[in-house]
Amino acid sequence: MEVINDLLGYDGLKIIQRPDMFNFSLDSTLLADFVRPLAKTKKIMDLGTGNAPIPLFLSLKTKAHITGVEIQKEVFDIAVRNIELNKLTDQVTILNDDIKGLSKKFENSEFDIITCNPPFFKFNGASNTNKHDFKTIARHEVLITLEGIIIEVKRLLKTKGSFCMVHRTERIEEIILLLNKHNFSLKRLRFVYPKHGENSNAVLIDASNNGNPGLTLLEPLYVHENGGYTKEIKRIFNYGQE
Amino acid sequence: MEVINDLLGYDGLKIIQRPDMFNFSLDSTLLADFVRPLAKTKKIMDLGTGNAPIPLFLSLKTKAHITGVEIQKEVFDIAVRNIELNKLTDQVTILNDDIKGLSKKFENSEFDIITCNPPFFKFNGASNTNKHDFKTIARHEVLITLEGIIIEVKRLLKTKGSFCMVHRTERIEEIILLLNKHNFSLKRLRFVYPKHGENSNAVLIDASNNGNPGLTLLEPLYVHENGGYTKEIKRIFNYGQE
Numbered sequence: 001m002e003v004i005n006d007l008l009g010y011d012g013l014k015i016i017q018r019p020d021m022f023n024f025s026l027d028s029t030l031l032a033d034f035v036r037p038l039a040k041t042k043k044i045m046d047l048g049t050g051n052a053p054i055p056l057f058l059s060l061k062t063k064a065h066i067t068g069v070e071i072q073k074e075v076f077d078i079a080v081r082n083i084e085l086n087k088l089t090d091q092v093t094i095l096n097d098d099i100k101g102l103s104k105k106f107e108n109s110e111f112d113i114i115t116c117n118p119p120f121f122k123f124n125g126a127s128n129t130n131k132h133d134f135k136t137i138a139r140h141e142v143l144i145t146l147e148g149i150i151i152e153v154k155r156l157l158k159t160k161g162s163f164c165m166v167h168r169t170e171r172i173e174e175i176i177l178l179l180n181k182h183n184f185s186l187k188r189l190r191f192v193y194p195k196h197g198e199n200s201n202a203v204l205i206d207a208s209n210n211g212n213p214g215l216t217l218l219e220p221l222y223v224h225e226n227g228g229y230t231k232e233i234k235r236i237f238n239y240g241q242e
Numbered sequence: 243m244e245v246i247n248d249l250l251g252y253d254g255l256k257i258i259q260r261p262d263m264f265n266f267s268l269d270s271t272l273l274a275d276f277v278r279p280l281a282k283t284k285k286i287m288d289l290g291t292g293n294a295p296i297p298l299f300l301s302l303k304t305k306a307h308i309t310g311v312e313i314q315k316e317v318f319d320i321a322v323r324n325i326e327l328n329k330l331t332d333q334v335t336i337l338n339d340d341i342k343g344l345s346k347k348f349e350n351s352e353f354d355i356i357t358c359n360p361p362f363f364k365f366n367g368a369s370n371t372n373k374h375d376f377k378t379i380a381r382h383e384v385l386i387t388l389e390g391i392i393i394e395v396k397r398l399l400k401t402k403g404s405f406c407m408v409h410r411t412e413r414i415e416e417i418i419l420l421l422n423k424h425n426f427s428l429k430r431l432r433f434v435y436p437k438h439g440e441n442s443n444a445v446l447i448d449a450s451n452n453g454n455p456g457l458t459l460l461e462p463l464y465v466h467e468n469g470g471y472t473k474e475i476k477r478i479f480n481y482g483q484e
Contacts, residue, residue, distance in 0.1 A: 169459045173428050176418050186415045191433070191459060200459035217411045217433060217442035220462045 002078075004085075013056050014085055016078050025053075027202060028117050030221065031166040032057030033236045034190060034204040035115055037064055045069065045156060047099050047116040047149060050138065052079035054115050055092045064112065068094045069102060072137060099144050103155035113162045114153050118146060120168045146171075147178050154182050157209040162187070165207075169200040185211040190218040195225060244320075246327070255298050256327055258320050267295075269444060270359050272434060272463065273408040274299030275478045276446040277357055279306055287311065287398060289341050289358040289391060292380065294321035296357055297334045306354065310336045311344060313385060314376060341386050345397035355404045356395050360388060362410045388413075389420050396424050399451040404429070407449075411442040427453040432460040437467055 007013035032054050037044065041064045046054045049068030058066055070076040076096040083092045097105070123140040137143060146167075153163050163184060167175055169191060176186065184207035192202035200220070222230045229237070249255035274296045279286065283306045288296045291310030300308055312318040318338040325334045339347070365382040379385060388409075395405050405426060409417055411433060418428065426449035434444035442462070464472045471479070 170457055172459070173418060173422070173455070173457055176415060177422055180415070180419055191462075193461060197461060199461065203459075213415070215412055215415055217414070217445075219435060219439060219441065220433075 007053065007056055012086075013060070014082075015051065015053060015056060016082050016085065017051060018074075018078060025117070026223070027166045028053045029057065029236060030192060030202070030204060031115060031117055031164060034166075034188075034206070035113060035164045036162070036206075037062035037113060041112045043067070043111045044113045044115065045111045047102075047114060047153070048118060048138070049079055049094065050075055050117075052082045052092070052094060054117065055079075055094075056082065056086060056088070058115075059086075059088050059091055063091075066092045067111075068092065069097050069099060070094060071096070071098050071143060072134060075134065099152055100148055101152075103152045106156055108155055109158045109161075111156050111161060112158055113164065114157050115164045116149060116153070117166050118149055119144075120171075146175065150178055150182050150184075154184075154209065159209060160211045161209045163205075163207045163209065165205045167203055167205065169203045172203055175203075175205065179205075179207045183210050184208060185213050186215045187211060188216050188218060190221055192221045192223065194223050196222060249295070249298055254328075255302075256324075257293065257295060257298060258324050258327065259293060260316075260320060267359070268465070269408045270295045271299065271478060272444070272446060273357060273359055273406060276408075276430075276432060276448070277355060277406045278404070278448075279304035279355060283354045285309070285353045286355045286357065287353045289344075289356060289395070290360060290380070291321055291336065292317055292359075294324045294334070294336060296359065297321075297336075298324065298328060298330070300357075301328075301330050301333055305333075308334045309353075310334065311339050311341060312336065313338070313340050314379060317376065341394055342390055343394075345394045348398055350397055351400045351403075353398050353403060354400055355406065356399050357406045358391060358395070359408050360391055361386075362413075388417065392420055392424050392426075396426075396451065401451055402453045403451045405447075405449045405451065407447045409445055409447065411445045414445055417445075417447065421447075421449045425452050426450060427455050428457045429453060430458050430460055432463055434463045434465065436465050438464060 002018050004014055004016050007015045041062055044064045044066045046068045049070045052068050055066040055068045068079060070079050073096055079094045083089055083094055119139050119141045121140045123142045187208045188206035190204040191200040193200050223233055244258060244260050246256055246258050249257045283304055286306045286308045288310045291312045294310050297308045297310045310321060312321050315338055321336045325331055325336055361381050361383045363382045365384045429450045430448035432446040433442040435442050465475055
């Protein structure tokens with residue numbers, strides 16, 4: 001079964017989803033909002049693009065060419081149809097490819113910005129996870145680890161290019177160590193909190209490839225209040241309709 | 243000139259200050275609030291104790307013995323008098339000593355908790371800083387660097403002992419790398435924001451010596467709202483009077 005949804009309040013965008021695979025997540029929406037394309041930004045890549053929500057969102061705020069990469073054939077097919085449905089085939093290209101080894105297929109240092117909503121969880125081979133399942137592959141590090149992604153990003157990204165990622169707060173220490181190991185500098189961090197009085201569960205990270213130190217820790221992002229979404233989340237959801 | 247102030251709203255505590263040296267800071271108050279002594283906590287050390295605000299605050303919430311260490315003789319003298327003034331000589335000892343090499347004077351792994359409000363700024367030898375000035379020594383890494391402090395803490399602290407520090411948010415990346423290098427695990431992080439809509443400028447850090455991974459990112463701490471202090475800051479200031 002397949003459904004076509006409005007991409008939230010976004011300006012006329014539609015998105016095809018298959019509930020048995022996964023729907024685009026709040027994380028992807030927040031990541032797309034967090035990315036800061038410049039006028040000079042020419043090429044953006046989205047790794048593990050799923051059904052392409054991040055390229056769709058980004059098309060609203062940049063003229064840059066966007067390449068989405070998705071390894072799962074059935075998910076890739078939906079991503080392609082989402083780009084066609086929204087008449088974005090000139091701006092967005094979707095590739096059915098593996099992140100691992102991807103940099104060999106491109107020139108070094110080609111991209112200005114790379115985004116990624118990676119698998120959040122380490123894969124422990126537990127019997128309750130099926131490593132061929134669509135959702136398991138998207139959520140667990142079955143096919144690639146965080147360091148594997150960073151290694152490819154390093155090669156694909158220009159010097160001082162921006163790597164924007166959303167991840168679980170509980171892994172922030174490891175993320176900072178790995179980024180440092182590969183000579184990225186943290187430029188912006190924003191912690192996401194489910195609501196007031198709770199601990200942060202997600203974090204938005206902008207790291208610069210061989211960039212200079214200089215971190216800005218942005219104000220926290222709260223998702224819920226008074227049983228609904230916060231004003232800021234509503235603003236993000238309605239981007240393009242303001 | 244010297245003044246005796248009430249230590250905010252704290253239960254009967256008084257503190258002697260000399261405005262030409264420095265007054266105890268909001269940072270020290272927040273750090274003392276952040277520390278979590280347990281019933282089994284026996285020994286706490288406060289490095290760079292200044293006029294001893296952190297030992298004074300901590301005496302309200304623990305029976306553990308507290309050792310404060312201050313290198314500057316004139317500041318040390320005031321710290322001693324503050325402990326006497328508050329009749330805490332049984333619980334608190336102040337040493338006039340250098341953090342550098344301090345661990346040689348104690349048994350290894352003696353302390354359960356070590357607190358530190360260290361110099362926040364790297365010392366660049368700029369002509370506008372006087373490296374003999376009380377405030378410069380407290381604020382700039384003239385006499386010891388962050389890594390120098392961590393090395394001493396490592397030796398003084400029990401395995402899985404807690405190292406609690408307040409620092410500038412802009413140095414969080416470096417702090418995490420140094421703590422990791424010396425095999426500390428981040429246990430709790432809390433970012434401090436001057437007010438809503440601004441970036442974080444300070445961070446509270448609790449790291450465990452040779453501890454297991456497992457980070458909790460606490461809710462943000464806002465200092466000001468509507469032209470005054472937030473409820474939480476007022477709560478911290480009035481500890482002991484609730």
